[in-house]
Amino acid sequence: MTPKVSLYLTLSGYFALMLLLFIWHGFLYPASKQPWLMTGLIMLPLFFPLKGLLKEKPYTYAWTSFIILIYFIHGVVESWANEEQRLLALLETFLSVQVYIGAIYYARLQGRALKQKQD
Numbered sequence: 001m002t003p004k005v006s007l008y009l010t011l012s013g014y015f016a017l018m019l020l021l022f023i024w025h026g027f028l029y030p031a032s033k034q035p036w037l038m039t040g041l042i043m044l045p046l047f048f049p050l051k052g053l054l055k056e057k058p059y060t061y062a063w064t065s066f067i068i069l070i071y072f073i074h075g076v077v078e079s080w081a082n083e084e085q086r087l088l089a090l091l092e093t094f095l096s097v098q099v100y101i102g103a104i105y106y107a108r109l110q111g112r113a114l115k116q117k118q119d
Contacts, residue, residue: 003109007056010064010102014053017071017095018046024088045070058114062107065100072096 025031026039045067052060075093079086 001105001109003106003113006102006105006109008102010061010099010106011053013095013098013102014046014064017092017099018043020088020091020095021046021071024085024092028088029085056110058107058110061103061110065103065107068096068099068103072100 021043022039025042026035031038049060049064049067053064071092075089075091075096078089079093082089
């Protein structure tokens with residue numbers, strides 16, 4: 001896998017996950033009478049690494065893998081506990097795994113490439 005492939009893998013999964021959460025919690029199954037507040041809270045951790053991801057910083061990709069585990073856990077728990085929303089939860093799990101794998105590989109490969117440039 002090349003750094004560009006892992007970059008595209010991460011970003012496509014990341015933005016697809018944001019879109020999924022927005023549609024899921026904002027429109028399909030709002031959790032309260034104020035769905036935008038709850039949707040914003042659910043999506044808030046995804047906005048922290050956005051600038052670094054778009055600037056392709058390997059360090060940001062490394063710590064994004066930790067943030068994305070929140071969504072992996074949420075997807076697994078929802079798919080187990082909520083039969084009505086199981087398909088959406090499995091999609092969230094899949095996208096979080098996609099982002100995780102892409103981010104880890106990008107941080108590793110791009111970090112090595114930058115280190116070789118310095119040497």
